[in-house]
Amino acid sequence: MRIGTIASHSALNIISGAKTEGFETVLLSTPNRTEFYRSMDSNGEIIEVDSFADILSIQLDDVVWIPHGSFVAYIGAQRILESTLPLFGNKELLKWEEDRQLKAKLLHESGLETPLEFDDVNDIDRPVIVKTYGAAGGEGYFIAKDKDEVLKNIPSDKQYSIQEYVVGTKVFVTYFNSLAKDRLEVFGADIRYETDADANLRFDDRPSFVVIGNLPMVLRESTLHRYYEIGKNFIEGFRRLTGQELPGPFCIETIIDRDQRICAFEFSGRIVAGTNIWIPSSPYSFLQFGEEMWMGKRIAREIGELMQEDRLDEAIL
Amino acid sequence: MRIGTIASHSALNIISGAKTEGFETVLLSTPNRTEFYRSMDSNGEIIEVDSFADILSIQLDDVVWIPHGSFVAYIGAQRILESTLPLFGNKELLKWEEDRQLKAKLLHESGLETPLEFDDVNDIDRPVIVKTYGAAGGEGYFIAKDKDEVLKNIPSDKQYSIQEYVVGTKVFVTYFNSLAKDRLEVFGADIRYETDADANLRFDDRPSFVVIGNLPMVLRESTLHRYYEIGKNFIEGFRRLTGQELPGPFCIETIIDRDQRICAFEFSGRIVAGTNIWIPSSPYSFLQFGEEMWMGKRIAREIGELMQEDRLDEAIL
Amino acid sequence: MRIGTIASHSALNIISGAKTEGFETVLLSTPNRTEFYRSMDSNGEIIEVDSFADILSIQLDDVVWIPHGSFVAYIGAQRILESTLPLFGNKELLKWEEDRQLKAKLLHESGLETPLEFDDVNDIDRPVIVKTYGAAGGEGYFIAKDKDEVLKNIPSDKQYSIQEYVVGTKVFVTYFNSLAKDRLEVFGADIRYETDADANLRFDDRPSFVVIGNLPMVLRESTLHRYYEIGKNFIEGFRRLTGQELPGPFCIETIIDRDQRICAFEFSGRIVAGTNIWIPSSPYSFLQFGEEMWMGKRIAREIGELMQEDRLDEAIL
Numbered sequence: 023m024r025i026g027t028i029a030s031h032s033a034l035n036i037i038s039g040a041k042t043e044g045f046e047t048v049l050l051s052t053p054n055r056t057e058f059y060r061s062m063d064s065n066g067e068i069i070e071v072d073s074f075a076d077i078l079s080i081q082l083d084d085v086v087w088i089p090h091g092s093f094v095a096y097i098g099a100q101r102i103l104e105s106t107l108p109l110f111g112n113k114e115l116l117k118w119e120e121d122r123q124l125k126a127k128l129l130h131e132s133g134l135e136t137p138l139e140f141d142d143v144n145d146i147d148r149p150v151i152v153k154t155y156g157a158a159g160g161e162g163y164f165i166a167k168d169k170d171e172v173l174k175n176i177p178s179d180k181q182y183s184i185q186e187y188v189v190g191t192k193v194f195v196t197y198f199n200s201l202a203k204d205r206l207e208v209f210g211a212d213i214r215y216e217t218d219a220d221a222n223l224r225f226d227d228r229p230s231f232v233v234i235g236n237l238p239m240v241l242r243e244s245t246l247h248r249y250y251e252i253g254k255n256f257i258e259g260f261r262r263l264t265g266q267e268l269p270g271p272f273c274i275e276t277i278i279d280r281d282q283r284i285c286a287f288e289f290s291g292r293i294v295a296g297t298n299i300w301i302p303s304s305p306y307s308f309l310q311f312g313e314e315m316w317m318g319k320r321i322a323r324e325i326g327e328l329m330q331e332d333r334l335d336e337a338i339l
Numbered sequence: 340m341r342i343g344t345i346a347s348h349s350a351l352n353i354i355s356g357a358k359t360e361g362f363e364t365v366l367l368s369t370p371n372r373t374e375f376y377r378s379m380d381s382n383g384e385i386i387e388v389d390s391f392a393d394i395l396s397i398q399l400d401d402v403v404w405i406p407h408g409s410f411v412a413y414i415g416a417q418r419i420l421e422s423t424l425p426l427f428g429n430k431e432l433l434k435w436e437e438d439r440q441l442k443a444k445l446l447h448e449s450g451l452e453t454p455l456e457f458d459d460v461n462d463i464d465r466p467v468i469v470k471t472y473g474a475a476g477g478e479g480y481f482i483a484k485d486k487d488e489v490l491k492n493i494p495s496d497k498q499y500s501i502q503e504y505v506v507g508t509k510v511f512v513t514y515f516n517s518l519a520k521d522r523l524e525v526f527g528a529d530i531r532y533e534t535d536a537d538a539n540l541r542f543d544d545r546p547s548f549v550v551i552g553n554l555p556m557v558l559r560e561s562t563l564h565r566y567y568e569i570g571k572n573f574i575e576g577f578r579r580l581t582g583q584e585l586p587g588p589f590c591i592e593t594i595i596d597r598d599q600r601i602c603a604f605e606f607s608g609r610i611v612a613g614t615n616i617w618i619p620s621s622p623y624s625f626l627q628f629g630e631e632m633w634m635g636k637r638i639a640r641e642i643g644e645l646m647q648e649d650r651l652d653e654a655i656l
Numbered sequence: 657m658r659i660g661t662i663a664s665h666s667a668l669n670i671i672s673g674a675k676t677e678g679f680e681t682v683l684l685s686t687p688n689r690t691e692f693y694r695s696m697d698s699n700g701e702i703i704e705v706d707s708f709a710d711i712l713s714i715q716l717d718d719v720v721w722i723p724h725g726s727f728v729a730y731i732g733a734q735r736i737l738e739s740t741l742p743l744f745g746n747k748e749l750l751k752w753e754e755d756r757q758l759k760a761k762l763l764h765e766s767g768l769e770t771p772l773e774f775d776d777v778n779d780i781d782r783p784v785i786v787k788t789y790g791a792a793g794g795e796g797y798f799i800a801k802d803k804d805e806v807l808k809n810i811p812s813d814k815q816y817s818i819q820e821y822v823v824g825t826k827v828f829v830t831y832f833n834s835l836a837k838d839r840l841e842v843f844g845a846d847i848r849y850e851t852d853a854d855a856n857l858r859f860d861d862r863p864s865f866v867v868i869g870n871l872p873m874v875l876r877e878s879t880l881h882r883y884y885e886i887g888k889n890f891i892e893g894f895r896r897l898t899g900q901e902l903p904g905p906f907c908i909e910t911i912i913d914r915d916q917r918i919c920a921f922e923f924s925g926r927i928v929a930g931t932n933i934w935i936p937s938s939p940y941s942f943l944q945f946g947e948e949m950w951m952g953k954r955i956a957r958e959i960g961e962l963m964q965e966d967r968l969d970e971a972i973l
Contacts, residue, residue, distance in 0.1 A: 301939035305618035597864035622935035
């Protein structure tokens with residue numbers, strides 16, 4: 023069995039981890055990227071494709087594919103859900119990520135707080151983010167500090183939603199749910215580095231939040247303990263709602279406000295790019311394993327252990 | 340001899356370091372935390388207690404306890420000072436941390452600059468932080484950019500102190516003072532990640548400073564050299580004032596302003612949570628040891644070396 | 657052959673890397689710094705000099721010197737260019753760093769975007785930074801959010817230049833161009849930590865940008881790929897303009913704005929202090945080497961490999 027992925031997002035992380043655990047690897051690359059990936063990965067197999075979506079038609083019976091954030095971007099959630107591609111993890115979670123109401127349902131079922139929604143402009147009593155329907159990638163939304171600012175800027179010709187803007191610090195926590203070891207591992211915490219939100223000088227209160235990288239952080243240990251509970255509740259919430267397991271890596275994206283309220287606004291049921299900062303180890307993965315352990319290696323180790331127990335199919339859902 | 344601590348703050352750091360150096364460990368945990376700590380530390384002894392303060396009545400003759408920030412929070416400085424618990428480090432420094440005047444005295448004796456104090460509102464010529472007496476955890480203070488803003492917000496019915504608000508970047512530097520090697524080591528530098536002070540968008544100039552984690556940093560090497568001097572002066576200042584040594588880890592908490600003035604506002608005579616970001620190594624500890632060296636391991640190594648020389652009592656003050 | 661440098665900037669990085677690769681080392685130190693460097697480097701040769709510029713008169717035939725940022729600061733670009741000191745890397749690039757027009761020429765030849773220059777105040781349509789001629793170290797410049805603010809603050813008696821102030825996030829990317837392996841390596845990315853620009857509270861829009869340290873980051877992998885191209889273009893641009901190679905470490909200093917435009921404002925043709933955060937490894941160097949690899953070690957490894965092929969002179973230009 024080989025381990026494969028597409029040449030973007032966290033591919034270097036995944037491929038190097040697989041090799042370290044003794045797997046052969048396959049990287050799908052587009053022509054403009056091959057030289058770079060070859061410079062970082064001199065001896066793995068690289069298959070050039072015109073488009074990453076070609077993964078759907080490639081027939082490689084000996085490959086487990088590791089999905090990452092670019093899978094949805096390049097292939098599309100719907101096509102992934104309908105495909106028979108052997109993907110590590112649970113595809114079902116994609117549905118819950120995509121649909122705003124399902125997402126809120128899962129977060130609430132997991133006991134997580136989420137930003138308030140305002141149905142009526144007159145109820146606004148705090149900073150909010152106003153999103154027009156269909157807004158994507160930071161276009162088509164604005165942040166307003168109070169009701170007056172919303173009224174001044176609201177589009178009259180479009181539908182929109184109004185959500186509390188939680189003032190606080192961003193914390194993205196990654197977990198690994200191991201079926202082989204029957205335990206939840208808190209893998210690491212990171213901060214998205216966003217432009218121009220993280221600029222040290224802007225001239226207005228209207229930042230964009232375009233992700234350009236990730237920064238490492240550790241949590242206060244009493245807060246880390248809370249995140250461990252959150253991760254467990256998330257897995258259990260998903261199990262109650264779907265009857266299914268959530269194997270492998272996932273991430274819960276939060277903001278912590280001044281009252282130490284942990285507010286979740288997003289989750290990802292797969293490896294996230296924030297784990298790239300933790301190569302070769304995060305403090306937490308090092309503590310748990312007593313050796314270098316990055317997410318790509320962690321995934322490969324799980325695949326190896328499940329294969330030994332002939333249980334790999336439990337993690338390909 | 341075993342190494343023990345209570346399940347919070349930097350316990351994972353301490354326990355894993357002790358094990359790596361060949362010690363058996365004891366972790367005091369409350370019931371709600373045991374599952375999490377067991378998931379991170381699968382084979383050390385965990386003793387469940389109703390309250391961390393129970394450490395005072397537990398009789399374990401073979402344990403050196405490593406104090407951390409939660410000791411004072413859960414047990415209280417006074418009770419620690421009065422106890423006969425064998426704590427690694429110098430308890431005496433706690434007194435100097437707790438008392439505002441003693442603290443200033445020690446910092447000045449060590450040649451460190453501290454924020455100005457304003458006795459008279461009319462002298463205010465820069466941003467200040469106004470604290471009402473008894474303010475704790477960020478409640479009961481406010482920041483004002485000038486005298487007018489102070490006058491507008493000052494409570495008429497309470498006593499308060501007015502301190503310069505130093506505009507600059509936070510730098511927390513951790514040291515290890517080794518009796519066994521007779522040298523001061525600069526261990527690492529970090530930044531507290533605080534909410535909502537580190538939010539990328541707020542709507543006023545009144546942030547709270549609730550610590551939720553730590554970020555890694557390295558110092559400009561010419562500045563690192565200055566911090567080395569500061570650390571040495573701190574140890575010598577303490578020695579002049581008390582006649583005592585300061586063994587083990589300590590931290591000096593500073594802000595550097597645009598004139599590169601290093602302004603100290605706090606210190607801690609024990610392991611700080613900022614060292615958690617430097618597992619398994621900080622650049623400085625790696626340079627010095629040529630191997631992975633985190634603070635928990637550093638402490639255990641010191642204990643081991645002092646035991647070999649039959650000098651452990653010198654580090655339990 | 658030994659490896660040497662002067663006791664500042666990234667000296668610990670360089671010296672420890674050289675030792676790990678089996679070289680003996682020489683550190684030039686001034687008397688006030690010796691104790692600190694001795695505490696970090698207990699067994700290398702340290703030569704005390706009154707001034708770092710004494711390096712020009714020291715005759716040590718068996719030393720390759722590794723230049724870093726403090727070389728120019730303490731010795732001066734002109735004297736370095738005129739000296740016959742065997743410096744690792746290409747001195748010629750210093751000329752292009754020093755001269756504003758040459759710098760712009762090289763960046764453009766490399767296909768990099770740079771901040772706009774405004775010759776006429778009336779053309780200003782965005783935030784700008786206004787620098788009086790001869791301004792240095794953050795003195796003698798100011799940032800203005802629009803034309804009106806420029807007009808209000810412009811000095812009538814001085815010459816000045818007006819440059820676009822790019823609102824975005826800082827990204828400093830370090831490369832290693834290996835002649836021995838005939839490849840370009842993206843070594844790591846970091847962020848300068850600047851006071852008071854990175855303060856979490858200021859009371860005006862006029863920050864200073866005094867570097868006090870560095871923070872680690874990883875780039876979004878699709879952005880990392882763009883930086884790889886940038887690095888390659890930079891080497892090729894320099895080759896086209898000068899007919900020369902650019903061996904060893906270099907850094908390109910950029911800001912990324914909300915349109916993901918990568919704007920370069922500076923470069924350095926030598927080891928930069930940002931690499932100090934990546935001891936003992938950056939995620940990228942670890943991925944590429946499968947072992948701990950910091951910049952000082954990388955340089956020493958290159959020197960060793962070139963010596964084995966009798967090609968060291970190709971990297972001392």
